[in-house]
Amino acid sequence: METFESLVRAEFAPGNTYLNTASNGLLPARTVDAVQAAVRMRAEGRPLGSLYDDVETVRAAFARIAGVSTERVALGTSVAEYGALIAAALPAGAEVLTAEADFASLVNPFHMRGDLKVRAVPLERLAESVRPETALVAVSAVQSADGRLADLAAVREAARAHGARIYVDASQSVGWLPLDAGAHDFVAAVGFKWVLGPHGNTFFVAPEDFGELTPLLAGWVAGEVPWDSCYGPVQELAHSVRRFDVSPALFTYAGLRASLSLVEELGIDAIHAHDVGLADRFRTGLASLGRTPVPSPGSAIVSVPGLGHRQPELSEAGIEVSNRAGNLRAAFHLYNTAADVDRLLDVLSS
Template identity: 40%
Template sequence: MTTRTLATPSLALASAREQFGDARGYLAVASIGLPPRSAVEALKRDLDAWFAADRDPQGYDPIIERTRAHYAALVGVAPSRVAAGSQTSVITSLIAAAVPEGTEVLCVEGDFSSIIFPFLERPGIRVRTVPLDRLAESIDERTWLVSFSLVQSSTGVVADVPAILEAAGRVGALSYCDTTQATGVHPVDASLFDATVCHSYKWLCSPRGVAFLTVSEAMQRRLTPLQAGWYAGEEVWKSCYGPEMHLARDARRFDVSPAWQAWVGAEQAIGLFAGLDIAEVWEWTAGLGDQLCEALGIRPQHQAIVTWADAEGDDLRALAAAGIRASGRAGRLRASFHLWNDTGDVERVLAAVPRRERR
């Protein structure tokens, strides 16, 4: 079928793979991840405790702080640089509010709407969009902020981060990177950027409602905590009533009140990924992606997300009929591999949509 082989997974990766149930044929992590067994068990215990009237809000604080620390380790920053959020677009709105009037935000054509729409809704600024492969060359003296996804949602293409940051640095432009389709599968160094955003329900396999903002100290000084609430206080449980306000001095000043149960699951899932070599995860998943490309006779993409033209959705329907879960985006079929997948999934796709000319 294919000549490409995968390296034997390390003990850590093999152990992590065992945390997931029977996920054969699940190629839709780019839409929604699957929870590890430890997350499901923790959620069940928490629900049982809640049902038994054995839960209080303060009891979730250590869970949230441990999860923040896991995420910080995963993306290479200190926990003090990480704010807890819930939605990508809401976090982006904070960034959009900081853009000075009359300046430009440069975005990518076809990028995920949550990192474009808040800028489009901000009056008094200019939003310019260009193709991803022209992003670095399009940064100029007009650009105050460049906003882009590390991995494109619709195509899986990985942005040329060094070129983008070098171009931004030449003109003093700031950088805002969405790592939602990268963190957990592709190495991420959030310290490279002025700000990043990540929702954890995809490749980090967490319940929906757990998102993160990272900010440099310089970027923090530019942002206004417009969504400030009690959980953004320096001392959370002394911040429940106004008007006296003492927000946290670090990135926690941008925290939003957490959806408690979601964080119970996220602690386990993100902790699992924080203990892995993510470069190995990328080698495994992108290797499967290239196996699929070779099997289907399409050009190698070297990505965990493999796409090809499927404007009418024929291949997507064929996969669904064969019990294979994938997704369709922007007229293309999107098959996304994560650590639970193996060569058997490549064989299942090939059996459902035989090799023929594709783009």
């Protein structure tokens, strides 16, 4: 029987100490093989029908991971495009509540409307800041800059009490943090970070009643029968949230099919325990160095104030992390080990 470690070691052999999944996840070997096979199909002029099948396999796999039905999942290319659909559905003057310094792809579409009231508050005060005039609360489940976790249960309770919708960006959480997408109105997440896919995909979860959204980006794939919707206006939009699909990058979905298969084989609970265990090991080591990270209990991302300037030096030493606003950001994922943590601590101590 294969173990967590044996499955991981069969898929990854990084040439450095890679602690930067919050920027980009590493591609499993099976994903590289799948993308290369798809490229060969295209180069040789073979029928691409199986690659369209990959799109539906990916939709179903993400639905299982997110805890929703496939009918609630759309597939696009960016978080911002789905934020724009939500923004377009809001009436003029509606209030959108966000967390201060949340990721631009989440918050910017609401600012671009120009006639919405966008209010930003500290993440820790998000739930208590919901008020009767709040129409939407938009927040990342895990903050990109420093790994802090939003109290989504408290936000959800406050939003429901005031009749507000909830929009969650799970880009920095899906793949390591258990996700109950059905508990929220809208969820978006990219596939190139913690679920280890190639660039070019975003998952989107919307209510079965579509939540007042208009499929402004609808093309032929948004039809109930896509291949019957290639010419002229789409006569019958998909009866499911698939009406918000954007034409798929087929090579990306060939890779995602393979990546999500690995995530499901390992299991989100096991990945969560592994990732947070390594992050906690790093936090403990930082204390011995006299360093205090940004408080982010339970997160796989650790951000250390005042050490961001050491990112180039660490990269030279073969350790990949990020510099975010002067903070050193380390992100621990399934292919990392205790030795990776100890190596980072050792270089930081020198």
